[in-house]
Amino acid sequence: MADGLPADSRQRFSQFVLQLQDEVCQALEALDGRGKFHEDSWEREEGGGGRSRVLREGAVFEQGGVNFSEVWGKELPPSILKQRPEAAGHQFYATGTSLVLHPRNPYIPTIHLNYRYFEAGPVWWFGGGADLTPYYPFAEDAAHFHREHKQACDQHHPDYYPVFKRWCDEYFYLKHRQETRGIGGIFLDYQDGQGELYRGPYPDSAAANYSRELGPVAPRSWEQLFAFIQDCGRAFLRAYLPIAEARKDMPWGDRERNFQLYRRGRYVEFNLVYDRGTIFGLQTNGRTESILMSLPPLVRWEYCYHPAANTPEAELYERFLKPQDWANYVAKG
Amino acid sequence: MADGLPADSRQRFSQFVLQLQDEVCQALEALDGRGKFHEDSWEREEGGGGRSRVLREGAVFEQGGVNFSEVWGKELPPSILKQRPEAAGHQFYATGTSLVLHPRNPYIPTIHLNYRYFEAGPVWWFGGGADLTPYYPFAEDAAHFHREHKQACDQHHPDYYPVFKRWCDEYFYLKHRQETRGIGGIFLDYQDGQGELYRGPYPDSAAANYSRELGPVAPRSWEQLFAFIQDCGRAFLRAYLPIAEARKDMPWGDRERNFQLYRRGRYVEFNLVYDRGTIFGLQTNGRTESILMSLPPLVRWEYCYHPAANTPEAELYERFLKPQDWANYVAKG
Numbered sequence: 075m076a077d078g079l080p081a082d083s084r085q086r087f088s089q090f091v092l093q094l095q096d097e098v099c100q101a102l103e104a105l106d107g108r109g110k111f112h113e114d115s116w117e118r119e120e121g122g123g124g125r126s127r128v129l130r131e132g133a134v135f136e137q138g139g140v141n142f143s144e145v146w147g148k149e150l151p152p153s154i155l156k157q158r159p160e161a162a163g164h165q166f167y168a169t170g171t172s173l174v175l176h177p178r179n180p181y182i183p184t185i186h187l188n189y190r191y192f193e194a195g196p197v198w199w200f201g202g203g204a205d206l207t208p209y210y211p212f213a214e215d216a217a218h219f220h221r222e223h224k225q226a227c228d229q230h231h232p233d234y235y236p237v238f239k240r241w242c243d244e245y246f247y248l249k250h251r252q253e254t255r256g257i258g259g260i261f262l263d264y265q266d267g268q269g270e271l272y273r274g275p276y277p278d279s280a281a282a283n284y285s286r287e288l289g290p291v292a293p294r295s296w297e298q299l300f301a302f303i304q305d306c307g308r309a310f311l312r313a314y315l316p317i318a319e320a321r322k323d324m325p326w327g328d329r330e331r332n333f334q335l336y337r338r339g340r341y342v343e344f345n346l347v348y349d350r351g352t353i354f355g356l357q358t359n360g361r362t363e364s365i366l367m368s369l370p371p372l373v374r375w376e377y378c379y380h381p382a383a384n385t386p387e388a389e390l391y392e393r394f395l396k397p398q399d400w401a402n403y404v405a406k407g
Numbered sequence: 408m409a410d411g412l413p414a415d416s417r418q419r420f421s422q423f424v425l426q427l428q429d430e431v432c433q434a435l436e437a438l439d440g441r442g443k444f445h446e447d448s449w450e451r452e453e454g455g456g457g458r459s460r461v462l463r464e465g466a467v468f469e470q471g472g473v474n475f476s477e478v479w480g481k482e483l484p485p486s487i488l489k490q491r492p493e494a495a496g497h498q499f500y501a502t503g504t505s506l507v508l509h510p511r512n513p514y515i516p517t518i519h520l521n522y523r524y525f526e527a528g529p530v531w532w533f534g535g536g537a538d539l540t541p542y543y544p545f546a547e548d549a550a551h552f553h554r555e556h557k558q559a560c561d562q563h564h565p566d567y568y569p570v571f572k573r574w575c576d577e578y579f580y581l582k583h584r585q586e587t588r589g590i591g592g593i594f595l596d597y598q599d600g601q602g603e604l605y606r607g608p609y610p611d612s613a614a615a616n617y618s619r620e621l622g623p624v625a626p627r628s629w630e631q632l633f634a635f636i637q638d639c640g641r642a643f644l645r646a647y648l649p650i651a652e653a654r655k656d657m658p659w660g661d662r663e664r665n666f667q668l669y670r671r672g673r674y675v676e677f678n679l680v681y682d683r684g685t686i687f688g689l690q691t692n693g694r695t696e697s698i699l700m701s702l703p704p705l706v707r708w709e710y711c712y713h714p715a716a717n718t719p720e721a722e723l724y725e726r727f728l729k730p731q732d733w734a735n736y737v738a739k740g
Contacts, residue, residue: 346679
């Protein structure tokens with residue numbers, strides 16, 4: 075067993091994410107007022123299983139899915155072994171929770187959260203994050219979402235937020251559209267308490283450069299990282315609920331609905347073309363319905379759509395779909 | 408220049424696909440009666456460009472795209488070099504046409520066609536095919552579509568259809584759903600006139616085994632392969648139009664529409680997760696709007712949908728979404 079790894083590491087992380095799943099589902103049902111989560115438990119042939127919860131046709135949420143899974147198997151897929159060659163030839167254990175909510179009102183952003191934990195032979199690591207995808211965006215919502223996550227990070231290390239915020243902007247990027255997926259949040263992966271914080275595949279990215287400039291962080295124990303991940307997970311409801319509350323009664327019509335359905339197409343493009351969580355799930359014979367629960371219930375594509383100048387739709391592209399320092403946003407006026 | 412390659416090979420192939428684009432668009436407009444194709448010409452920074460044509464909100468076709476592109480650049484992307492290592496370090500030229508039609512009436516199948524030609528250093532090859540994706544299927548339509556393509560193939564070599572039909576079933580397969588995309592057709596790639604017909608990445612697949620059993624085919628010249636590809640391309644209208652004609656006035660309602668929108672989700676999943684044409688386009692900085700023109704205008708996802716027993720929807724899954732010998736189908740009764 076690797077140095078400093080508690081004997082009950084797996085149970086402790088899976089207990090945490092199961093509890094987070096409970097807390098989050100309860101709070102979302104309360105906000106929605108009508109929709110209820112329905113639960114499916116499932117088993118995976120090669121080992122492990124999960125507990126998927128889906129809310130459909132709610133008052134606030136058109137669809138929401140909150141997954142828990144705990145899987146093990148002979149060896150991690152090549153996409154992960156490339157980043158973690160020490161895990162090659164070893165059995166793996168992976169557990170985590172992931173959540174995607176597709177609200178009905180186009181003024182409420184779509185939200186994604188995922189926290190996960192891996193063990194494989196000599197190595198273990200934490201990963202995950204949360205990011206917000208608005209359709210008709212509000213700068214104050216973006217600032218609130220980032221500040222809550224910054225606060226959770228800052229309690230543990232001053233370098234966490236600036237690196238993980240940049241990593242999120244880098245990760246949730248649609249290269250073929252030259253757009254970020256939304257206004258970001260935080261994203262981290264392969265966190266084992268050693269060395270530089272950035273462990274992504276792009277050594278020349280803004281996140282990588284920033285992390286390199288900061289230099290390696292002092293070693294942190296499993297306990298320290300687990301405490302950090304718990305605080306990030308617990309920041310979710312504080313970060314998202316006030317936004318959904320503030321926007322849920324704003325009136326909207328066909329124009330807003332059409333734009334929301336169109337922009338949901340980007341969510342599909344990101345999840346199917348780029349998302350490592352989706353690819354990991356499909357490569358490891360995960361439960362397809364739970365993996366693709368993140369896809370929106372209704373989506374539109376339109377050839378060569380461009381928003382008209384000086385519209386809220388154009389503002390989304392010009393201001394919100396590129397990395398911004400939202401935590402330090404100050405309203406003008 | 409490789410042996411037997413005519414000096415005007417590129418022009419001849421691109422002329423053929425441009426003409427095919429014209430013929431097909433004209434015939435589809437005539438069938439639709441209302442919709443017209445609108446053309447965009449575009450250039451690609453690294454070299455080349457294309458001519459995209461899109462029909463929207465037609466009477467028969469909700470959306471249809473017929474692309475022509477001709478691109479060149481420094482080197483082919485790694486996904487192709489893996490199959491064609493001789494092309495490494497060489498400039499490439501690639502031209503082709505691709506078409507996807509999303510009909511309004513759920514009784515008309517979606518159709519895809521693509522024929523393409525590559526040159527890179529010492530190597531050249533042809534690829535492409537056509538495949539049919541019904542929602543509410545008819546066995547006689549599936550049989551007709553396959554027979555027209557078999558006939559085009561059989562004029563050139565008796566082994567073509569049986570290998571390329573199996574290859575199509577293998578290629579248009581959604582592993583995470585354990586479903587074929589539709590009822591298949593033909594698919595071929597890396598055809599340079601040498602050796603075994605199957606050149607796909609799965610040496611243990613039905614297509615590979617069948618091709619190996621047959622053994623290598625006698626060498627065929629560029630001219631012979633070009634004539635074959637032309638006949639396949641020209642088979643398209645004969646194969647598809649009678650099906651669309653026969654089904655376009657069948658009445659349908661919400662139930663059929665909902666199922667069509669749901670099944671269109673599989674089209675999106677295939678194109679974004681598996682399709683090599685899409686991945687090639689996105690990897691080579693192709694024109695995103697033209698590449699993703701294949702995505703349906705409106706799509707639905709539904710968590711854990713299963714068709715009720717003894718319904719036409721169930722029949723699609725049970726009978727049509729697995730490989731069948733459609734060319735030899737005989738109606739019972």
